Amino acid sequence: MEKLKMHSPDLTQDNIARLRELFPGCVTEAKSEDGSVKLAVDFDQLRQELSGSVVEGPQERYHLNWPGKREALLTANAPIAKTLRPCRHESVDFDTTRNLFIEGDNLDALKLLQETYLGKVKIIYIDPPYNTGSDFIYSDNFVVDPETHKLRSGEKDEAAQRLIANTDANGRFHSDWLSMMMPRLKLARNLLRDDGVLFVSIHDVELASLKKLCEEIFGAENFVGQVTWKARVKPVNIGEAKYRPQKEVEYVLMYQKSYVPRTFFPLFTGGERSYPHEIDGRKYRLTTILKSNRGANFRSTMSFSLGDYSPPEGQRWQAGEDVIHQLNNDGYIEFRDGTPFRRYFEDEEGAEHDPFYCFMEVDWSSTSEAGKSQLNEILGNQHGFDTVKPVRLIKTLIQACTSRQDNHLVMDFFGGSGTTAHAVMQLNSEDGGNREFMVVQVSEPSITKSGIAKYETIAELCKERIRRSGAAVLASDTHDGWGRDIGFRVLKIASSNMADIYYAPDSLDKANVDLFVDNIKPDRTAEDLLFQVMLDWGVDLALPIAKQAIQGKEVFCVDGSALIACFDAHGGIDEGFVKELTKYQPLRVVFRDAGFKDSAVKINVEQIFKSLSPSTEVKCI
Secondary structure (H helix, E strand, C coil), X not given: CCECCCCCCCHHHHHHHXXXXXXXXXXXXXXXCCCCEEEEECHHXXXXXXXXXXXXXXXXXXXXXXXXXXXXXXXXXXXXXXXXEECHHHCECCCCCCCEEEXXXXXXXXXXXXXXXXXXXXXXXXXXXXXXXXXXXXCCCCCCCHHHHHCCCXXXXXXXXXXXXXXXXXXXXXXXXXXXXXXXXXXXXHHEEEXXXXXXXXXXXXXHHHHHHHHXXXXXXXXEEEEEEECCCCCCCCHHHCCCCCCCEEEEEEEECCCCCCCCCCCCCCCCCCCCEEECCEEEEEEEECXXXXXXXXXXXXXXXXXXXXXXXXXXXXXXXXXXXXXXXXXXXXXXXXXXXXXCEEECCCCXXXXXXXXXXXXXXXXXXXXXXXXXXHHCCXXXXXXXXXXXXXXXXXXXXXXXXXXXXXXXXXXXXXXXXXXXXXXXXXXXXXXXXXXXXXXXXXXXXXXXXXXXXXXXXXXXXXXXXXXXXXXXXXXXXXXXXXXXXXXXXXXXXXXXXXXXXXXXXXXXXXXXXXXXXXXXXXXXXXXXXXXXXXXXXXXXXEEEEECCEEEEEECCCCEEEEXXXXXXXXXXXXXXXXCCCCCEEXXXXXXXXXXXXHHHHHHHHHHHCCCCEEEEC
């Protein structure tokens, strides 16, 4: 019987089959023999992508480079033997929620999620350290061979060992920051849907470097735009910055996973705005959106029945009829007197008439100060955050790229104070949406200027903010169609549930074989094992889980019969029990190796399922 591997996937072998799709950074500008510059495959970079060790020998070309880049690439590809352990008592509505909170190093989290959420995330928003000279960044262990990396068992889980200050006196100031960001962005790209979008908040210190890094990972052609927003009203204190321009703005870079037919809605800049139009007592500004070769469209404040309406004779819908109908169903097209308020069509020959127009609600009064004030209202002022992203900013970005009806997944792997989760719940409550969030935050110590922190770690603060903001959203006026999901499952990154011998059976000392009858660590629960199996098998971690007794044995049923697991370790699994499980016709079933009555039962399990439930995949741990 095949065993589950119980470690994160080794991406190096996958890279070979999907080079063009997964590694746009391997296509670069290079000088040919005749002196002309053209696109070419960066074979040095390709060799590194497909190598298990650091490869030397770069040649001169246009690209972003820094000391430690190859080690960072190696670390992105190397698998780890870790898991996610559920924590029910810190969760909210554990059994019914579709939201997840993952506590631990975000690099480990991104690796663990590669199979389960590959190509499933609609939006990733992150607010990483800005590298201003006073930030903490992750201290990743780059120079380690893949097998050693693979068998790392969480020896650096403590935040104090995972995070280091990166002062501008550090000779590797920019290099260390880029080495931290590169593997995380590469892994994040894998998780995005084909129509997925990445938003990254950044300050001007690393704006240029981040843009070059994202273009290498996503491809320059997938740069969508740069949003400049007014982050603060109060000017930066003079002091150390007295010889620099005072900063009032920050930026959000936007990249798409790949070019596919999609809808992008208007993004905005900060600064003073006039709002000359009023609809139902709400102020709007007329925004002009020109047609884009990437299928950019628009969002309006009203929608009416499209019905049998079609463009005038000799003209056609610019975005295509199917897209227009979908936009209308989602509430993005405005009609007046039975026709579109502005033309959304063009001549059959393709000549444009008017630009696209729409009404778009714009309110950028929300700043970092406003975000901090929001956090103060929820948690009090002993939280240690000087700047906090406002809910309105994140909510608008999410609203611009998601549909309320499609269970779009929104991820933030620099969770911070939990603004992204708050924004998702707030937006859902307003428009009746069913978007889901996944937030990752390491257990970084929470320190205020006074040294007195109400919460021991940022992760604890983030979870409490989500609990309280969810309750506040639930208590406010909400859309009748909202499912009212304000819960989240807490999953904590930990060393694998499997003993080291599981990964290296050849190293077993035959003289001590009796010590290794069970290959599972003694402090792990059946639910711990279940979540590692779900990770390994690529099963959605937010699916409902039911527990029942069958013939006196504890059995987990994930989403009905998507996965059935029995981790009985006392030799009670016999053929009668196995036949009983076949009645559920599960897609997958897993047993614990130590649970079989004897070797004959273990051998016969697959044949029993093949006969009585042929579509079931059977494995053991």
